[in-house]
Amino acid sequence: MVTIFVKETTMKMNRIVIFLLFCVGQLSWSQMQFYAESSKNNVHYNERFSVDFIMNFDGDNFEEPNFEASGFTVVFGPSQSISSSIIYGKASYTKTYSFVLKPNKKGLTTIKQAAIEYNGKIYKTAPIKINVIDGNDAPDPNTITPNKTNTSGLFLVADISNTSPYVNEPVTITYKLYFGYNLRITNDFGEISVPKYNNFWSQNFPITNFVGYEGSYKGNKMRYTILKKVVLYPQKAGLLQIDPLILQIDYETITGKTDFWGDPIGIRDSKRVSSGVQSLQIKPLPEAGKPADFAGAVGNFQFSMTPTRTSVKNGEPIDLELIVSGNGNLKLFNLPKPKADDELEIYDPEHKEQVVTNESGMTGKIIDKYTIIPQYKGNYAIKPVQFSYFDTQTKSYKTLSSKEIKIDVLDGPAPTGNNPKPNTANTATIKPKETKTSAWWYSLIAVPILGVIAFVWLKKKKQKPVLEEAKTVVSERLSKIYLTEAKANLDNKDVFYVALEKALHNFLKAKLNIETSEMSKDTIRELLKAKKVDDTAISGFIKLMENSDMARYAPASSTAIHYDYDEAERLINTLEKQLS
Template identity: 45%
Template sequence: MYKAWFNFLIFLSTSLFAGLSLYGQENEVTFEVRLSKEKLGINERLRVEFAMNKDGDNFKPPSFQGFKVVMGPSQSISSSWINGKRSYSKSYSYVLVPTARGRFTIEQATIEIGGETYKTLSKAVEVTAAVDKPSDQKTVDDVADESLHLVAEVSKGNPYLNEAVNVVYKLYVSPNISVTNYRPLDNPKYNSFWSQDIPVTKHTAQNGTYKGKPYRYVILKRVVLYPQKSGNLEIEPLSLEIFVDVPTNRRDFFGGRIYTQTSKTVSAGRRTLNVKPLPTAGKPANFGGAVGEFDFNVTTSKNKLNASESLQAKVEVSGKGNLKLFQLPEPELPSALEVYDPEYDENVRTVSSGMEGKVANNYTIVPSFRGKYPIPSISFSYFNPRTSKYVTLSSEEINIEVMEGPTSASSDNPVTLGTNKQLVVATGKQFHFIKLNPNLSKLETKYFFGSGNFYLLLLAPLLLIPIAVFSFKKREAIASDVAGNKIKKANKLARKYLSTAKKELGNKEAFYVALEKGLHNYLKAKLKIETSEFSKEKITIILTDKNVSSDDIDGFISLLKNCEMARYSPFSDVQMQNDYEKASDIISKLDKQL
């Protein structure tokens, strides 16, 4: 019996001890550092991972002396339940590159878990010389570095002074990645160059090769340069920030590769041009700096004209070259021709091979005298970089004939060129000399204070007061005259209803129609009766009820009868005038009684 109890106690103690041990193991905190390798070449990378089995806060990594952090920290968390048991892990990862050879130590990292501070153990790492084939896995930045290349392609590395150079900036992209966007960081200044950007309207990807490998490339920028001095000239690099999507080794639920985005700064690098000076041997005296291949032409709008009329002379250069960077030759004209400053005309466009088009000077020429004037031949010289030789072009002589106009006093002498003075003959259409003794008078300064307007505005209020008082008393007197106001009102009323009849005096039918209508309208407005009640008997009854005198009633009815009789009987102008005056009088009398 005692033996059985003893065995039971031993079993219970063993089970309890095992449970406590298992519980302690499950709640034990681990915080450790893991290295991808403890020995590596200086051209390899080291992955350092700090892992723990409990969640913590305030993680502090070591300084990583002797290494440079190229990626991280990357945080990873894993939690799972297996057979009712929970497993948890959390890690912070770094990718390091060594900065020197030697033996270095990854110092302790710290973290707080459950209010306690935990530290990792220090680990030593040995960095050796570079190895032939680094074994570490490439990061996203590594892939981007190897897959992006910005190249500046220069059409000529040894151009002549003022010869066009085409620079094309191409971005080569590996098929493994994709570019999402870019932005310029530093645009070149092109010092010592005349530059012209050629807009790139569409970025189209094309297939090509870079260092023997297949790549896609896109043209980001085109620029045409004209070197302005000889010697070694440096083209500053173009720098861009490129945003790319780089594939990773992870895949999504459907098996597709997961991409991660990163940005890289790429530069085209500096390019140096060895600019050759133009040769001095065979250089024409009239050379003005034109470099390219050109045509030269001198034309006039007319060859025959009268004095004081104008003609246009055009000196034009066309072709390909530095059209905007040289001076056009000037014509040497006879002094008898008045020449105005030229108008510069430019029609030049810049393409990838350089400038092409034409430039011209348009001269307005006005002859003053009758005669024949030659425009001598003009020469234009340029340097052809393709043949490395100077070329001189000359125009033909042009003769201008002035048919009508005054004759120069020196017409017996041959026409001279340059600035020789000749007698000026006034024709009434020429410019006059500037007056040296103008008749000017001093402007007097007038002040408002003390002027007539000042006193007028000052006394105006005093003058307006008696006028306002007189006007006010006049209005009061008119308002107090009741009888007079009634008479005025009656006369106004009569004029209102009889105005049409007055206009028709002399026209019998129209006058009496208007008179009858005016009388009816008066009664309608005054007595508020309808047109259907306009019978003489009805009107007599209404006016009698209104206490109108019988004489006035008879007069009103008599007028209505005259209007009816006038349609069938002859009436004189005197009779019409009498009826109009009678109607006006009757309306005035009725208005006083109604």
């Protein structure tokens, strides 16, 4: 009984195994799919279309058909996509190789088989028949069809606010990318060539958030997005050209189909677009009516000159601010310089810019802050100052004037330069009478005169430390201001070295009590040695001054600029300690 049972059981098991193997084989055969699919079977000669090779297994060593032999050019591809999902426990897998093709000849043609390898076996697709018809039946997808709502194409346009501005009148260029309703644009724009804007002052405004707008291009409805904006101030008159902006744009053409998830399927492509060369006819500023003191300001401005105080003691500094505010080329002209009586010593200004450049140009104010130190007791004047500019709205020159400022110096020595000079026109023919008392008479007159001279000399000597202390304070302050300005302009070589030189000169003025005209290398070395400064610091400071002077007229790397600034800080701190 047992033997019979085992034999029957074995026979049943064999049958089950054979049945399962047959089912698995049938299942595997029925699930393995590899086929080709074209987006169109009738294609116009100048039309692009897509061909997909789709499989439901992870094959390797894909071999594409010889498209060229079949009369097609591969515009894009192959691109590979994979999708997999599990729905209600049922797994699905799809792998696709996609191509975008363009026909080279007309007539009925065949795209031959593609091949793929899987588990040692080769699978092939069935050939596809494509009928290429006359290109006149449909336009090229990259050309414009008038009055067509779903216009295709990709165009980069430079929209210029004013193609005929005056010199230093602002111009805004807006770069717009127009695209058809059937295109989907990515945010990755490869810059092939960027304009340098020669003969223009320029400020870029890159766009970080791309927004789609409805618009029209050459009379056709399209969408567009703004890629960047640039504000320009032309610096010379005549015909000026702007090089094209050239970009590589990646995009997708919507096919009208959807993928497994219901998302629209697009054909990926890339195109190089150019804004083209742009020409501007720049008008010169008119010569008629141009003020003699005109310094190039163009816009709409206000002007003021204001002192911090008008009544001071001898040696007390006065801050005088000249301010120009408004809209225009604020960073591109110099303010007028104040003039005052000789008894008021005016120092170099501290320049400040509180200017914002927006999409329509510059707005804000610029300030020159002067320090003035009175030398003598008395009443003195800061002369009126005129500021002229060209108003682009009225197309005429305008001149603004400040009022004269009176300065009252309450104490200090009297100015000797104002004493009247004796009239010697007729003294050549007058001879004193020879008398025995002439010597006594001269000595009697000389004593009070010498007394007055001695009194004035002593008073001036008493006042001199006050003046020198005030000058030292001003020079120390200017040195710090210019060093700060140099630090703020590490990326601007010319401005950096001008500020650095002024910082070094004012430091020496404060510490050695010398003027800029006296600052020879030998004099500086001699004065610093006399003050017991070590040779290393002296040589380093003089070397830094030489570097600053040479770098203004020769190329300087960013590394050299940063090094010179660090050296300036170190040497000024070193000398400060040794001179204190």
